[in-house]
Amino acid sequence: DAGVIQSPRHEVTEMGQEVTLRCKPISGHDYLFWYRQTMMRGLELLIYFNNNVPIDDSGMPEDRFSAKMPNASFSTLKIQPSEPRDSAVYFCASSRNSRRADTQYFGPGTRLTVL
Amino acid sequence: ELKVEQNPLFLSMQEGKNYTIYCNYSTTSDRLYWYRQDPGKSLESLFVLLSNGAVKQEGRLMASLDTKARLSTLHITAAVHDLSATYFCAVDGGATNKLIFGTGTLLAVQP
Numbered sequence: 001d002a003g004v005i006q007s008p009r010h011e012v013t014e015m016g017q018e019v020t021l022r023c024k025p026i027s028g029h030d031y032l033f034w035y036r037q038t039m040m041r042g043l044e045l046l047i048y049f050n051n052n053v054p055i056d057d058s059g060m061p062e063d064r065f066s067a068k069m070p071n072a073s074f075s076t077l078k079i080q081p082s083e084p085r086d087s088a089v090y091f092c093a094s095s096r097n098s099r100r101a102d103t104q105y106f107g108p109g110t111r112l113t114v115l
Numbered sequence: 116e117l118k119v120e121q122n123p124l125f126l127s128m129q130e131g132k133n134y135t136i137y138c139n140y141s142t143t144s145d146r147l148y149w150y151r152q153d154p155g156k157s158l159e160s161l162f163v164l165l166s167n168g169a170v171k172q173e174g175r176l177m178a179s180l181d182t183k184a185r186l187s188t189l190h191i192t193a194a195v196h197d198l199s200a201t202y203f204c205a206v207d208g209g210a211t212n213k214l215i216f217g218t219g220t221l222l223a224v225q226p
């Protein structure tokens with residue numbers, strides 16, 4: 001299995017621009033998670049999906065952030081407009097469907113820099 | 116609200132020494148995960164502990180879980196430089212299927 005795939009791996013943009021991060025979960029995994037990691041705030045869960053449906057978006061920092069999962073093999077996290085404080089590494093993770101939390105497998109991350 | 120605390124946050128060790136990282140959590144859970152993150156890399160699953168008293172070992176790392184004390188430990192034996200990384204514990208968030216991550220412990224093994 002190729003593991004969780006994220007693109008782009010690095011993104012540099014200017015303040016005010018729209019940024020779209022992409023994620024392909026492991027085939028057969030029904031849960032998909034978006035995290036943000038910074039030195040100051042550590043690892044934060046932004047939103048997660050089960051069977052393509054958003055379950056909990058309470059970690060999304062503000063309305064500038066949105067996430068979608070149009071099908072089982074693709075999800076996007078969009079920031080519009082971007083701000084310098086959005087600079088972070090964004091991870092996507094996926095896990096199997098189970099009645100309890102299962103091991104989450106993380107993608108390589110997207111390092112976002114907003115100038 | 117489930118809270119997960121790790122200590123120490125930073126650990127500098129000499130090669131060949133032993134040490135333990137602690138992970139405390141605030142509410143009942145019998146499922147705990149340990150992850151490793153190398154600098155500039157992603158998180159990699161190390162251990163899954165699924166019941167009270169569970170112990171898992173791989174190489175110089177051994178993890179254990181005491182659900183009554185709400186405590187997991189990650190013991191490092193005879194540390195080597197290759198173990199330098201950040202180690203996270205994560206606890207099953209219950210019916211939410213979320214994992215609640217600790218703050219991480221940055222381990223630096225000095226030659």
